[in-house]
Amino acid sequence: MDPRKNQPSHLVDEPGALAASGRSPATRARRTLVRVVTAIAALGAMIVGGAVPASAAPAGYSVAGTDVSNHDGTINWGDVAAKGVKFGWAKATEGLDFVDPQFNANYHGAKNNGVYIGAYAFGRPDKGVGTGKAQADYLVDHAQYVNDGKTLPLQLDIEWPWWTTAAPIYPCYGLSSSQMVTWIRDFVNEVKSRTGREAAIYTNPNWWNQCTGGNGSFSANALETSNYSGSPGALPAGWSRFTAWQYAGSSSSLPGSPTVFNGTLSDLAAFAGGGDLGVLEYYLSDSQGSSVATRPVIYYGSSPQIPIVGDWNGDGVDTVSTYDPTTSTFYISDNPVTGNAERVIRYGDPGAQPLVGDWDGDGKDNIGVKMGFTYYERTGPVSGAVENTVTVAFGDAPWLPVVGDWNGDGKDTISAYNPANGNFLLSDNPANGVAQYVIAYGNPNAIPLVGDWDGDGKDNIGVKMGATYYMRTGAVTGAIENTRSIGYGNTTGDLPVIGDWNGDGIDTQGLAR
Known part of the structure; x- marks a missing residue:
């Protein structure tokens, strides 16, 4: 026995x-x-x-x-x-x-x-x-x-x-x-x-x-x-x-x-x-015109983790993942419906702001962090241990980081949003410290959004104000400000997430709560 x-x-x-x-x-x-x-x-x-x-x-x-x-x-x-x-x-x-x-x-x-x-x-x-x-x-x-x-x-x-x-x-x-x-x-x-x-x-x-x-x-x-x-x-x-x-x-x-x-x-x-005890719930829509989620609820991560989005494996589909600012740890998943993090990467110092972007144009997103006014881009794939880092100083410390492929060359670049005046300061070459495009959009202290709203291979900007998502469909290089808007989620308590959830080349809205 x-x-x-x-x-x-x-x-x-x-x-x-x-x-x-x-x-x-x-x-x-x-x-x-x-x-x-x-x-x-x-x-x-x-x-x-x-x-x-x-x-x-x-x-x-x-x-x-x-x-x-x-x-x-x-x-x-x-x-x-x-x-x-x-x-x-x-x-x-x-x-x-x-x-x-x-x-x-x-x-x-x-x-x-x-x-x-x-x-x-x-x-x-x-x-x-x-x-x-x-x-x-x-x-x-x-x-x-x-x-x-x-x-x-x-x-x-x-x-x-x-x-x-x-x-x-x-x-x-x-x-x-x-x-x-x-x-x-x-x-x-x-x-x-x-x-x-x-x-x-x-x-x-x-x-x-x-x-x-x-x-x-x-x-x-x-x-x-x-x-x-x-x-x-x-x-x-x-x-x-x-x-x-x-x-x-x-x-x-x-x-x-x-x-x-x-x-x-x-x-x-x-x-x-998972709901009310800190587990993050994701409500994602494949349609910019839908005010309700079109996909099943995903439970992934927990407070105080921050939702992030990326195409980690290059399949053309974005997936939600999380970043824990208390431990500077990224929890990456290609299949978050399982609730499991497939890759756990500690990068940066506690309290840093997370970044996600395809820094090298290989079709796979990488991670990074903003600490002060310095951006650290980890160029190694999230599936590997290589941690080559590119460092860029851009903007002021209070500015919020935004990342996008503004010119359609397949590479994302870091840029910034100034919540004090609602200005986006965008650059295809942030290493020179100069914003090529300065766009006032939305009210001060809105939540900045970035996505390819029209599927042309170039990212556009947007904002979330209250429960409404505003998507500026005009190219950042031009003055045209056509806007699509949709009420989605609650006025307070919801965190916006933007991604191409179905691989059709068009980014759509979602939220985490």
């Missing part, structure tokens, strides 16, 4: 908390290699559907769930769903050499019964200071993650070592606080790189504050906190809110330990689908 089948995982907040939770060590050990956090519908919805809540949630929390251990074997998800369960996380891996034998059955059983499901890894920093990334890869490789609006973000379970209370493994796996922070950062960064979504973290304040030194830099990761004292209590350092709270021990009416979601059922659906 594999001894790991009886390993406990996802322990309570602190060994001393057992008295408060009323759980014996044997009961505590029951929470082993399949941990499923499941949430049920609000009470009114359960009454309509005939479902009976498994257990009463604490006052103020309408969406309840259960945490299932592998002592329950393969879960009867039809029964679980009939009792109101709506979503769950199932343990998939531990360390670098264990995959839970029930994970596949529970993952598909949940989905087949309409239950949102995700996967988590029990973190094992004792396997090596440098194994955070490898353990994240091991999870992603076995988690069957897809960004389909029905699968939860992957989760790291990081807490007390379940198998010992003896030093040096206990309590912090033999790592210093700085080593632990590095290990966790390596793990969550790799999950984000592989899936395009921030990893969730399960932990508790007593372990976290001790073993990370009270590190507060992980607030972008959704928190599931554990506390059996009757309230969520203090949260680990860095978090001001939790996403889920495991509040008690095992349940008699459902396998596992009850948990609540911090929000409404709509919030839960948004979390599973």
Whole structure:
């Protein structure tokens, strides 16, 4: 028998908390290699559907769930769903050499019964200071993650070592606080790189504050906190809110330990689908005359990432990708509907402004950044490690970067937009520092747009003001200012994206929110 089948995982907040939770060590050990956090519908919805809540949630929390251990074997998800369960996380891996034998059955059983499901890894920093990334890869490789609006973000379970209370493994796996922070950062960064979504973290304040030194830099990761004292209590350092709270021990009416979601059922659906908890949604149209999206919604990246657009592989079709200004990292994808970044490139300094353009005329877009009044063009393809850089000084620091092929030679050049007066300052040769074309268009502080609106191989300018996109179809070399306009999206909160989504040679509007 594999001894790991009886390993406990996802322990309570602190060994001393057992008295408060009323759980014996044997009961505590029951929470082993399949941990499923499941949430049920609000009470009114359960009454309509005939479902009976498994257990009463604490006052103020309408969406309840259960945490299932592998002592329950393969879960009867039809029964679980009939009792109101709506979503769950199932343990998939531990360390670098264990995959839970029930994970596949529970993952598909949940989905087949309409239950949102995700996967988590029990973190094992004792396997090596440098194994955070490898353990994240091991999870992603076995988690069957897809960004389909029905699968939860992957989760790291990081807490007390379940198998010992003896030093040096206990309590912090033999790592210093700085080593632990590095290990966790390596793990969550790799999950984000592989899936395009921030990893969730399960932990508790007593372990976290001790073993990370009270590190507060992980607030972008959704928190599931554990506390059996009757309230969520203090949260680990860095978090001001939790996403889920495991509040008690095992349940008699459902396998596992009850948990609540911090929000409404709509919030839960948004979390599973990405919407209101920071995941970027893209609404793209193939028609300049359409006020609604003509393509299915794409979920890719998350706040504070910035949407970017490029034809990365030269197939003539633009795809959305993202840039994270906090880490100066580009997350590039030729197929963002999967939610996965195929290439992750760190370039420039944090806080830089991202650039995208075909600097060398090979038909493939490259990346770059603007820092101050200096533009850095990375001429190596995004598919390779070559980072040759061309540096250009142009304009003033407050000006916003714009990029376009103004003369149809197949090469993009950097230019600028001055939000103070609404002027575009465009150049085919920005290295000389001179703007060849100065065009006043739109109101000051509009959002600048660039696109080939008419398919002639030359980029034109435009602006977004409120909820309206204005596309100037006249060439930048001339005075003609024919304009196409379309109302698209909301007045505030939407970020415009422009691209050739279908490869017809004409750029059209889109938005990210």
